[in-house]
Amino acid sequence: MFTFEISVADVAAAVDFARGEIAKRGGSMIGDDNSGSFTLPVAGCTLTGSYVTAGNVITVSVSADDPGVSPQVLESALASVFNGVIV
Numbered sequence: 001m002f003t004f005e006i007s008v009a010d011v012a013a014a015v016d017f018a019r020g021e022i023a024k025r026g027g028s029m030i031g032d033d034n035s036g037s038f039t040l041p042v043a044g045c046t047l048t049g050s051y052v053t054a055g056n057v058i059t060v061s062v063s064a065d066d067p068g069v070s071p072q073v074l075e076s077a078l079a080s081v082f083n084g085v086i087v
Contacts, residue, residue: 003061008084017083042077
């Protein structure tokens with residue numbers, strides 16, 4: 001499991017954006033502006049993770065069903081989904 005932080009301008013907007021992006025990409029997300037969980041197909045595997053928010057930072061913990069997926073691929077995919085920048 002990998003954990004990293006994403007800085008966003010507005011947590012509520014980022015979570016709403018993520019919900020739409022994850023659904024658009026064939027995944028699912030449950031949760032609110034404080035915490036939640038998701039699954040997301042990326043790079044031929046499925047990511048499973050959770051998130052918690054504090055201020056303008058979203059902390060994401062994620063694992064892939066393919067252990068060969070690099071942390072950079074995971075971080076990049078999820079930063080774009082939450083419309084933020086890796087801290």
